Amino acid sequence: MTQKTTIRDVAKYAGVSVATVSYVINGVKKVSDETKQRVLQAIQDLQYQPNFTAVSLSTNKSNMFGILIPLVEDTLAPVFAGNQYYSELISGIEYVSRKNGYDFIISGASNPNECRNWVTKRNLDGLLFLGSFPEKLYEEMKTLHTKIVLVDAYEEYSRLYHNIRMDDELGGYIAACHLAERGHSRIAFVAPGINNPIDRRRFLGFENALKEHHISVNPEWIFLSGDGAFQSGYNIGMRLMQSKATAAFATSDILALGMMKAIHEHNKEVPLDYSIVGFDDLIISQYSSPSLTTVRQDVFNKGAIAAQTLIDTVESKQPRAQTVTLPVELVVRDSTRFL
Amino acid sequence: MTQKTTIRDVAKYAGVSVATVSYVINGVKKVSDETKQRVLQAIQDLQYQPNFTAVSLSTNKSNMFGILIPLVEDTLAPVFAGNQYYSELISGIEYVSRKNGYDFIISGASNPNECRNWVTKRNLDGLLFLGSFPEKLYEEMKTLHTKIVLVDAYEEYSRLYHNIRMDDELGGYIAACHLAERGHSRIAFVAPGINNPIDRRRFLGFENALKEHHISVNPEWIFLSGDGAFQSGYNIGMRLMQSKATAAFATSDILALGMMKAIHEHNKEVPLDYSIVGFDDLIISQYSSPSLTTVRQDVFNKGAIAAQTLIDTVESKQPRAQTVTLPVELVVRDSTRFL
DNA sequence: TGAAATAAGTTAACCGTTTAACCGGAGGGG
DNA sequence: CCCCTCCGGTTAAACGGTTAACTTATTTCA
Numbered sequence: 001m002t003q004k005t006t007i008r009d010v011a012k013y014a015g016v017s018v019a020t021v022s023y024v025i026n027g028v029k030k031v032s033d034e035t036k037q038r039v040l041q042a043i044q045d046l047q048y049q050p051n052f053t054a055v056s057l058s059t060n061k062s063n064m065f066g067i068l069i070p071l072v073e074d075t076l077a078p079v080f081a082g083n084q085y086y087s088e089l090i091s092g093i094e095y096v097s098r099k100n101g102y103d104f105i106i107s108g109a110s111n112p113n114e115c116r117n118w119v120t121k122r123n124l125d126g127l128l129f130l131g132s133f134p135e136k137l138y139e140e141m142k143t144l145h146t147k148i149v150l151v152d153a154y155e156e157y158s159r160l161y162h163n164i165r166m167d168d169e170l171g172g173y174i175a176a177c178h179l180a181e182r183g184h185s186r187i188a189f190v191a192p193g194i195n196n197p198i199d200r201r202r203f204l205g206f207e208n209a210l211k212e213h214h215i216s217v218n219p220e221w222i223f224l225s226g227d228g229a230f231q232s233g234y235n236i237g238m239r240l241m242q243s244k245a246t247a248a249f250a251t252s253d254i255l256a257l258g259m260m261k262a263i264h265e266h267n268k269e270v271p272l273d274y275s276i277v278g279f280d281d282l283i284i285s286q287y288s289s290p291s292l293t294t295v296r297q298d299v300f301n302k303g304a305i306a307a308q309t310l311i312d313t314v315e316s317k318q319p320r321a322q323t324v325t326l327p328v329e330l331v332v333r334d335s336t337r338f339l
Numbered sequence: 340m341t342q343k344t345t346i347r348d349v350a351k352y353a354g355v356s357v358a359t360v361s362y363v364i365n366g367v368k369k370v371s372d373e374t375k376q377r378v379l380q381a382i383q384d385l386q387y388q389p390n391f392t393a394v395s396l397s398t399n400k401s402n403m404f405g406i407l408i409p410l411v412e413d414t415l416a417p418v419f420a421g422n423q424y425y426s427e428l429i430s431g432i433e434y435v436s437r438k439n440g441y442d443f444i445i446s447g448a449s450n451p452n453e454c455r456n457w458v459t460k461r462n463l464d465g466l467l468f469l470g471s472f473p474e475k476l477y478e479e480m481k482t483l484h485t486k487i488v489l490v491d492a493y494e495e496y497s498r499l500y501h502n503i504r505m506d507d508e509l510g511g512y513i514a515a516c517h518l519a520e521r522g523h524s525r526i527a528f529v530a531p532g533i534n535n536p537i538d539r540r541r542f543l544g545f546e547n548a549l550k551e552h553h554i555s556v557n558p559e560w561i562f563l564s565g566d567g568a569f570q571s572g573y574n575i576g577m578r579l580m581q582s583k584a585t586a587a588f589a590t591s592d593i594l595a596l597g598m599m600k601a602i603h604e605h606n607k608e609v610p611l612d613y614s615i616v617g618f619d620d621l622i623i624s625q626y627s628s629p630s631l632t633t634v635r636q637d638v639f640n641k642g643a644i645a646a647q648t649l650i651d652t653v654e655s656k657q658p659r660a661q662t663v664t665l666p667v668e669l670v671v672r673d674s675t676r677f678l
Numbered sequence: 679t680g681a682a683a684t685a686a687g688t689t690a691a692c693c694g695t696t697t698a699a700c701c702g703g704a705g706g707g708g
Numbered sequence: 709c710c711c712c713t714c715c716g717g718t719t720a721a722a723c724g725g726t727t728a729a730c731t732t733a734t735t736t737c738a
Contacts (some may be wrong), residue, residue, distance in 0.1 A: 004459060006694055017718050022696060029697090032716060052460045053401065056392045057723050064444070073708035087426035094445055103461065105442040106433055120343060120392045122442065190643070230626050261626055285622050287569050287600055345724055356688050361726060366726090371686060393724035396693050 005046045013043035025050065053182055056123055064103045065126035065147075066119060067093065070133065071108040083281050085299055089130060089151070092303025100311050112140035116202070118148055129153060129307055130313045132197055151302065155198040155323075162220035162313060163323040164306040168198055170330040171295040172205030175249045175277045178293070179328055180213040183339035184275060188221040188248035190236055190255055192228045202251045202279065221245045225255060233258020239249040243268060246274060246339060253278035253285045253294055259285035260288065260335065281331055295327050342372060342383045353381035359404045364389065395462055403442045403460060404465035404486075404649055406432065406559045406655055409472065410447040422636055423621050426603065428490070431642025439650050443467070451479035458485050464653045467645055468492060488649040490641065493536040494662075501652060502662040503645040507537055510667040511544025512635040514588045514616045517632070519552040522678035523614060526562040527587035530573055531595055540591045564594060572597020578606060580597055585613060585678060592617035592624045592633055599627065599674065610676035620670055629673035636667050 016035060023029040024039040031047070038081060042048070056062045069086065083199040090106070097104055105122065107114050110133050119127065138157060151163040157163065179187050187207055191199040202266040210217055216251050221243060225232035233250065236258035240248055246325035250256040256278030270276055270290055278285060306323060350357040362368040363378040370378070381387070395401045403534060408425065416578055423549040436443055444461065448454050449472050458466065477496060481602040496502065518526050528545055529543070530661060531540040549556055562578060564571035572589065576598035589595040594609055595617030599609050609615050617624060620635035644663060 004694095008694080018695080018721095019697075019718065023717090026696080030716070034717080049459050049461065050455050051396075053392055053395045053462045053695055054723090057390075057693090057725085058695045058697085059725075064391065083426060084423065087422060087429075090426075090445075094447060098446060098448065103444040103446075105444055106429075107437060108433060111439065117388050118389050123390065125390045127679080151565075203523050230622065257623075257626065261628070264628060282598075283569065287596065289600070289603060289628065293723085343724095346726095347724080357725080358688065358690095358727075359686085362687090365726080369686070374686080390724055394726080397697090397724080398725045399693075597695090 003052075005048050007048070008175075009046055009050045010042045013046060014038045014165075024217075028278060035171065043084065052150065057071065061125065061314075062123040063101060063103065064122065064124055065097075065128060065212065065314070066122070066124045066135065067106045067128045067130060067217050068106050068115065068137075069106060069108050070112070070131045072108060076077065078223070081214075082279075086130065088299040089303040089306075092300040092305075093307040094126065094303075094309040095300075096304045097126050099310075101305075110134060110137055112137050116140055116144060119144055126310045128310055138273050147310060149306055149313065151306050152198055158323045159321055161321055161322075162308060162309050165197075165325055166297045166302065168201035168328075169205035169208075171279060171297070172202035172249070172251075172330070173209045174330045175279070175295050176206045176209030177213070178332070178336065179247045179249065179275060179277060180215060181208060182275065182336060183249040184245075184246045185215050186218070186221065186244065186247065188223060188240055188245040188270060190223045190225065190233075190248050190249070190250035190259065191241075191294055192225050192232075192255075194222070196223060199251050206249060217246075221248075222249075228252050228254055230254050230258040230261075231272070234262045238261025238266075241268060247276070247336070249277045249279075251279045251281040253282045253292060256292055256294070257284070257288055258337075260290075260292075261301040274338075275336040277336060286324075286333065288335075293336040295328050295329050295331045296331045298326065303324055343390070344387050346387070346389065347376065349381045349385055349387045349647030352385060353377045353641070356617050373391065383442040395562050399462065399538075401462040401464055402440060402651070403444065403461065403463055404436075404467060405463045406443050406445045406467045406469060407449070407472065408445060408447050408475075409470045410449060424619065425469065427638040428642040431437055431639040431644075432467065432646040433642075434639075435646040439647075441646075441650055443646075449473060449476055451476050455479055455483060458483055465649045468650055472655065475555060486649060486652040488645055488652065490645050493632075495657045498661045499659060502534075502660075503641060503646050503648060504664055505636045505641065506664050506667050507540035508544035508547075509547075510618060511588070511590075511634070512539035512548045513540075513544075513667070513669045513676060514618070514634050515545045515589040516552070517545070517671070517675065518586045518588065518614060519554060521586075522677060523586040524552075525557070525584045525586065526554065527562060527579055527582065527584040528556075529562045529564065529572075529579075529587050529589035529598070531564050531571075531594075532628060533561070533591070537592050545588060553569075554560070556598065558583075560587075562587075567591050567593055569593050569600075573601045576601025577605075578615065580607060586615070586675070587613065588616045588618075590618045592621045592631060593633055595633070596623070596627055599629075599631070609674050614675040614678075616675060625672065627674075631677040633670050634667050634670045637665065637672045641665055 007018050007021050010019045016117045019040050020031060020131060023031050103229050107118055129150045131152055148155055149163045153163050189203060193199055194203055205216055211224060223236045225236055235257035258275050260276060263270055263274055278292050278294035285292040285294050346357050350360045360378050362370050363375050446457055463485060468489045470491055489496055490503045492502055528542060532538055533542055546556055562575045564575055572594035580628050595615050599615055602609055602613055617631050617633035620633045624631040624633050
């Protein structure tokens with residue numbers, strides 16, 4: 001168990017003071033070429049690696065940020081358990097973090113106090129909010145000096161913080177257009193709710209598309225499931241079959257797949273009897289029977305951009321709050337047909 | 340931007356030395372009740388929160404561990420992108436970490452050097468290996484003083500480190516028994532490979548079950564897909580239909596679902612023509628048509644136990660390397676039938 | 679009664695960096 | 709020739725905690 005080599009070891013080895021070594025490493029003050037070479041050589045020879053903890057203490061910068069994820073209430077487990085969306089998002093974040101020498105820690109805590117402690121205790125440089133959180137949390141965070149980037153948040157916070165989101169409105173729009181252009185006029189809208197930032201925008205686009213095609217939005221065909229579970233989709237599938245709608249746009253593939261399951265189990269067929277469009281383009285969606293027409297979003301990329309934005313902000317390359325809206329595209333598969 | 344309150348502020352406020360405050364916080368030395376109360380009150384009043392970075396520097400303990408995840412080679416993205424297995428595993432880890440006041444950072448790096456730097460730079464207390472890694476990495480880590488817990492690793496490392504795994508052998512066994520007991524004797528084995536620690540054990544169990552039922556293992560019915568992709572499952576489904584097997588055990592649900600897709604697309608039926616058993620019990624598996632008979636493993640729990648083991652080890656409650664084998668169970672659904 | 683043990687605090691060194699302040703010598707300008 | 713500036717380095721004080729060693733007062737008990 002060899003003692004870890006410190007900056008002092010390097011200094012002694014190179015025959016200079018620790019300050020000089022530090023200056024060489026950080027390039028913040030001029031050092032003669034000759035000395036610099038000696039120091040570099042020493043670092044090389046001793047396999048020196050600055051201790052982040054010490055750096056952090058002294059610079060008050062940790063090269064580390066936190067990721068906040070909603071909890072599922074009853075279990076207190078983070079919502080990303082078994083959720084492709086989150087795992088892909090984090091994957092994107094990990095990718096650019098690593099490239100930039102940052103690390104991140106994850107917490108499901110949404111208690112404002114706990115959360116503030118987390119940030120100060122760990123000396124976090126920044127915070128990434130994935131999804132929407134209780135109002136109080138945003139309030140609390142405002143008093144912190146941490147840099148914050150939001151992902152998929154309400155517009156009202158966009159003035160304060162960076163906000164990375166998909167073009168959800170466009171997504172709802174192209175999904176509805178697709179159905180309308182295929183001759184459908186009785187089109188249902190299916191979502192967990194209509195008051196969360198995402199579904200709200202998707203509904204707006206949906207509405208606009210119908211308007212443009214001179215189709216009126218029938219409130220009876222707005223189905224809200226409460227959550228995004230497969231089973232909820234199944235239940236809505238049942239209700240859909242009791243309505244007169246011939247098509248549906250669901251704001252998540254899981255819901256759409258649940259609906260399809262219900263439809264099939266009751267001797268109806270997709271797309272023969274009902275045309276279904278989803279949202280997300282999960283991996284399974286291309287493998288379901290029939291494969292699912294859906295609005296594709298590049299979640300990995302979204303995570304990557306969110307992380308990059310945060311890092312830029314921390315390093316003050318990114319001046320002020322800015323909203324980035326990423327494109328979505330329609331992937332036409334076999335779950336929709338011409339009426 | 341109020342200056343962060345430090346231990347000195349607390350000391351002054353309570354009229355004691357910083358040492359006393361520290362002793363109160365850590366309970367490592369006796370402090371009179373009266374003083375203790377004053378200090379506690381001060382902490383309360385000032386909302387004091389010890390700075391982990393400073394603690395870490397002085398105790399050489401970070402209350403943080405690292406998670407190592409394999410990379411998918413071409414993209415350099417961590418393998419957990421969109422992977423339910425990993426997201427659930429990490430979810431379990433997060434759950435117990437948070438409860439114990441630990442944080443973790445994730446890296447996809449498998450370059451031994453990079454990895455060693457990561458550990459020393461961040462002063463990590465421990466390392467969690469999820470999956471199997473190049474031999475060299477284990478070698479390199481041996482020289483570090485970090486505590487290590489492996490998840491799903493080869494047995495050969497079990498003497499050195501803690502090892503958390505499922506009872507894969509039992510899983511293969513009960514899957515094969517299930518098929519044999521339903522009258523199948525021409526049973527295929529489907530896996531990404533047979534040399535990785537997991538599939539190897541599942542195959543062992545599979546083999547034993549067949550032996551017990553006096554069925555011989557036909558090498559022609561061992562299908563190796565190379566990877567665990569849905570498409571690979573699909574391809575193997577095609578090959579299965581050209582063989583004389585009537586049933587198959589796939590070591591992952593994804594593979595099993597891919598096979599089912601191939602079978603259905605070629606006018607055969609599951610379970611009528613082929614009985615299929617998977618492994619994992621992914622969420623989708625209960626919703627596929629037909630729903631998939633599979634070997635269920637509690638991945639969240641596995642993650643939780645792994646994290647707990649690591650934390651116990653770090654805090655030296657867990658003396659020596661130990662292998663924990665977690666139970667699996669068969670979930671019988673509609674993809675298997677009596678022959 | 680007095681030496682030894684105990685109890686409850688305090689002092690100060692240390693963890694591994696960064697960085698402001700300082701210093702001596704060389705070169706340049708008036 | 710003297711003063712000033714610049715260059716390339718060093719010294720030492722932070723950063724916010726922990727903890728060994730020390731102090732002082734109080735018990736304990738032979």
